[in-house]
Amino acid sequence: MMARLLPMPLHSGLLLVVWLLLNGFSAGQLLLGSILALAIPLITAPFADRQSRVVKPVAMVVYVLRLLIDIFVSNIEVASRVLRSNSHLKPGFIAYPLQLTGDYPLTVLASTISLTPGTVSVDFSEDKQWLYIHALHIDSEQEIIDSIRNRYELPLKEIFS
Numbered sequence: 001m002m003a004r005l006l007p008m009p010l011h012s013g014l015l016l017v018v019w020l021l022l023n024g025f026s027a028g029q030l031l032l033g034s035i036l037a038l039a040i041p042l043i044t045a046p047f048a049d050r051q052s053r054v055v056k057p058v059a060m061v062v063y064v065l066r067l068l069i070d071i072f073v074s075n076i077e078v079a080s081r082v083l084r085s086n087s088h089l090k091p092g093f094i095a096y097p098l099q100l101t102g103d104y105p106l107t108v109l110a111s112t113i114s115l116t117p118g119t120v121s122v123d124f125s126e127d128k129q130w131l132y133i134h135a136l137h138i139d140s141e142q143e144i145i146d147s148i149r150n151r152y153e154l155p156l157k158e159i160f161s
Helices: 008-022 029-047 057-082 105-114 140-158
Strands: 092-097 119-125 130-135
Touching: 008 029, 008 140, 057 105, 092 140, 105 119, 105 130, 105 140, 130 140
Parallel strands: none
Antiparallel strands: 092 130, 119 130
């Protein structure tokens, strides 16, 4: 019964907290935020992907920390490349062969690649076997593929296994 009235309790709590932080703490805002925090998850629950769940939360925390470090390091690397002459840059596209399946894990992988400076996820192939990536500088296509596979895709397979 409780799961039907509150299908996503974590989302409801976060919605209420964010609402109050953005709009201030008052009785009216608490009431309106509570109504929205209950109504929005009830309306959106049927659209939630029930298949992909984080199975290993500790691995997810390690993944996020690794991603934050990679974003920091990539920012420095991209800044140093951009501040030098553009004649040394070798931009291009890479067709990355996917081993990961599931819409949510694939979205996390594509977002991770786009969050890391110097690379942007462009599109998935129709059969979701390939992810097309634009890179600011490509010395070795295989090196980039191996790096993405080892640093991001394999840990995501473990997290969502």
